[in-house]
Amino acid sequence: MQKMLIELNKKAGNQAWPYYVLENIATKDMALSGFSEYETYGNFLNSICSSNFRLRSLQSELLNTTRNGSMILGTLPNAKDLNFWRL
Numbered sequence: 001m002q003k004m005l006i007e008l009n010k011k012a013g014n015q016a017w018p019y020y021v022l023e024n025i026a027t028k029d030m031a032l033s034g035f036s037e038y039e040t041y042g043n044f045l046n047s048i049c050s051s052n053f054r055l056r057s058l059q060s061e062l063l064n065t066t067r068n069g070s071m072i073l074g075t076l077p078n079a080k081d082l083n084f085w086r087l
Helices: 002-012 017-023 027-032 037-052 069-073
Strands: none
């Protein structure tokens, strides 16, 4: 992670790196593009050491997780909702 941040900060110059990343998304891709730190890091790792991990095929290897928390908890969950797994 530190290596990625160092590289991003070098490229971003005086600009904060998240803004640098967002401003470098092609306008034609903006409507379908979200920003994900997780995916940014994964793509960085793939670019520098792709032999150290493998990509999953969504069709063949579904993970037992959900990435749609706002669909379950809404866009403004309260503290109790955010800690529901601790109950």
